[in-house]
Amino acid sequence: QVQLQESGPGLVKPSETLSLTCAVSGYSISSGYYWGWIRQPPGKGLEWIGSIYHSGSTYYNPSLKSRVTISVDTSKNQFSLKLSSVTAADTAVYYCASGSGYGKRNWFDPWGQGTLVTVSS
Amino acid sequence: SYVLTQPPSVSVAPGQTARITCGGNNIGSKSVHWYQQKPGQAPVLVVYDDSDRPSGIPERFSGSNSGNTATLTISRVEAGDEADYYCQVWDSSSDHIWVFGGGTKLTVL
Numbered sequence: 084q085v086q087l088q089e090s091g092p093g094l095v096k097p098s099e100t101l102s103l104t105c106a107v108s109g110y111s112i113s114s115g116y117y118w119g120w121i122r123q124p125p126g127k128g129l130e131w132i133g134s135i136y137h138s139g140s141t142y143y144n145p146s147l148k149s150r151v152t153i154s155v156d157t158s159k160n161q162f163s164l165k166l167s168s169v170t171a172a173d174t175a176v177y178y179c180a181s182g183s184g185y186g187k188r189n190w191f192d193p194w195g196q197g198t199l200v201t202v203s204s
Numbered sequence: 205s206y207v208l209t210q211p212p213s214v215s216v217a218p219g220q221t222a223r224i225t226c227g228g229n230n231i232g233s234k235s236v237h238w239y240q241q242k243p244g245q246a247p248v249l250v251v252y253d254d255s256d257r258p259s260g261i262p263e264r265f266s267g268s269n270s271g272n273t274a275t276l277t278i279s280r281v282e283a284g285d286e287a288d289y290y291c292q293v294w295d296s297s298s299d300h301i302w303v304f305g306g307g308t309k310l311t312v313l
Contacts, residue, residue, distance in 0.1 A: 119302065121304075128290065128304060128305075128306045128307040129239075129241075129247065129290055129292075129304040129307070130304065131301070131302040131303065131304060134300070134302065142299060142300040142301070144301070145205065145298075145299070145301075178246055178247070183252075184235070184252075184253075184294070187234060187235050187294055187296065188235040188252075188253050188294070189235075189294035189302065190237035190249060190252045190253075190292065190294075191237075191239075191247075191249070191292075191302075192249040192252070192258060193248075193249075194246040194247055194248070195246065196245075196246050197246050
C-alpha cells in the first residue's frame, strides 16, 4: 500500500524559496499515474498547487504558476515542490498526494500526513 | 476558471441523513470526488467518480451528480462523521486543473 511522507523546513523567511520533498513508499513513483501537492492555510480550505505525471508533464495552479516547480527523482522514489518568493500568505499545511484515475476522472488518494510551513522573518 | 460552491455548514442529528451539495456550471458533465477531513488530519477520499466508494468506506456514504449540482449523502449519521467535507473535480477546459470546493463543516447535533 502506497504511503507518502512530506519533509522540509517548517520555517521559511519572506522572499525565500520553500522546498519540500515527498517520499513515497510501497510503490514505485515511476509507475504511478501522477502525483500532486495541495496546501491548506490555517483555518481555510484546500488549494491545489500542482501535479506531475509519470511522463514528466507538469500542471500548476494558474494563481501560483509563476512561482512553482514540481519535479520527480525516480532514483530516490520521491517528488519535490519548490515555491519561490514566499510571503506570509503562503503559510499553510502542505500535503503531497498520489493521483489516480483516467481521462476526466482524476482524484487524489492517499495523502501524506501534511507538514506545516510558516513564512516569517 | 472553474468554481465549485459548497455550503459552509450542514447540521444533522444522529441517525438522520446529511446531504452536502457541490455546485458548478454543468458539473454533471464532470467526475466529482469527495474528501473527508477531521481536525488535525489529512483528507481522506470517501467517494470518487461521482458515486464509487474506496475500500473501507462505509456504504452509508454515497454520491450523485447531475445538472449543476453534485451531492454527497451520508445516511444514518454518526458522531464520528463530524468533519469537513470537500468536493473536487478535474477541469480541462483551460488546462489540466484540479479544483476543490470551499468545504462544508458537518456538525452532528
